[in-house]
Amino acid sequence: MNAQTFIARKLRFSGRLAIVAIAISFLVIVLSLAISAGFRYEIRKGLSEVSGDIRLVGSSEPVNIQPSYYEALEKVSGVRSIAPAVWKPGIIKGETDICGVLVKGVPMPDSCSLQALIPNSLSRALGLAVGDSFTTYFIEDKVRARRFTVGGTYEGIMDSEGSYIVKVPLADMQRLCGYAADEASVLEVSIDPARATAVGSRIIADQLYLASLSGHQEDEDILHGETARARYPQLFDWLDLIDFNVLAIILLMTVVAGFNMISGLLILLFRNISTIGTLKSLGMPNKSIASVFLRVASRIVLIGMAIGNGAALLFCALQGGTHLIKLNPVNYFVSFVPVHVDIGLILTVEIVAFGVIMLFMLIPSLFISKVDPAVTVRVK
Known part of the structure; x- marks a missing residue:
């Protein structure tokens, strides 16, 4: 000392x-x-659950769920998982009110057909509880309606007044949109949290694009990566x-x-x-x-x-x-x-x-x- x-x-x-x-x-x-x-x-985490850290989109919809270069996409450093999704705007009519929603088709077991996961805010707004049924209207050239049953609720990050995200089985949305079983609107990519920075996400998105560009066949679309920061800058x-x-x-x-x-x-x-x-x-x-x-x-x-x-x-x-x-x-x-x-x-x-x-x-x-x-x- x-x-x-x-x-x-x-x-x-x-x-x-x-x-x-x-x-x-x-x-x-x-x-x-x-x-x-x-x-x-x-x-x-909420954005990743809603639409992935990176969204792969083609020049038009739908895109192939399993393109020939799918393995190359999975091998990109930082990629944790890739999941298909089908998005479509709709309107839900309650007993006394209506709400605009974005309906998202995600992979679910066949036993969940015509069941929906709704955000807690929508549940409160329309008074819907687990087990209740509701009708969703999809308006395009003609109005289409689908009746879903509330299978559960979740805490939504992206909910705002008049816009909610409702999750339903992918197969139901594929039938609604006329897609084949191997088609979807987008491919949603989840990446490692350590890489989920502005620069890291952009680098991975560019690498996914290069994998698509170098591996696609003549009859396949080239997929472009959109980061969560680009979609939700606010x-x-x-x-x-x-x-x-x-x-x-x-x-x-x-x-x-x-x-x-x-x-x-x-x-x-x-x-x-x-x-x-x-x-x-x-x-x-x-x-x-x-x-x-x-x-x-x-x-x-x-x-x-x-x-x-x-x-x-x-x-x-x-x-x-x-x-x-x-x-x-x-x-x-x-x-x-x-x-x-x-x-x-x-x-x-x-x-x-x-x-x-x-x-x-x-x-x-x-x-x-x-x-x-x-x-x-x-x-x-």
Whole structure:
């Protein structure tokens, strides 16, 4: 154990107010990161469930579900699954109201024929419960009607007033549209979450297009990839705004914590001014004396960080398990405050924040060089 460490351990300074300030700052930082990541995770997951991370479309509908280059599409790095879907707009008539919907045909067991999964918001709007039947009208050259039974409900991300996504068996929609069993409107691709960034999604979409371009036969269509960001730019603009706000919060909380530690370190220095003078008179250089007090201050910062992190993670566990705090999905796209703990991101931000706070504390440590041992050793 060197002299600086020994002296730092002997110095007594509780720094309760500084610890509380640090704990609050890092509580806010961790919650901001967790909630921002939660929104991005839930909305990306919802979009992936609605229409895939990437949608493969042809120059016209329908497209072949199993083109000759299908295996090449599956082998593209980052692709998790490829599923066919048939989309068609429709109108559902309830007892007292009508709603515009997008009907999506997805692969389901044959036993689910003419059953539908409807979003909870549509269930509330039309008073539909599991087991109830409803009629959906499809208007083209002529009006076609299909009667479905509610087989279940789900929490929809993309629901908005007058537009809901109803999921029905793919075979039912193929018959309605006159498609063959190997035809669909689009192919929907789910990709690895780690690759689901703006750049990553675009790269995978381009690779899928190249696989289609190089592998298609003369009588096959070339499929183009559309990313979720391209289809729903308003959602991702909103997420980018949240990320910008989180960055501002992190900077603000780091500065607040830094200035609190400056005041705390100044108090520590003034309380131990005679100790500083004694150490100087014994020949200890200014740099070593500053190291002693910076070690004490860093201990306070680490205690505050531990308390703040513990409180934030406890809240995340509680909110993630119970969805205690609710939101209006019309404004926030989800019905609860989402949390997603990204340990790597949190550790990176906290290491940078800790480094910045320690740099802040170099400012009051300059006070040590101004201390005159001939005067301070006489201070009682």
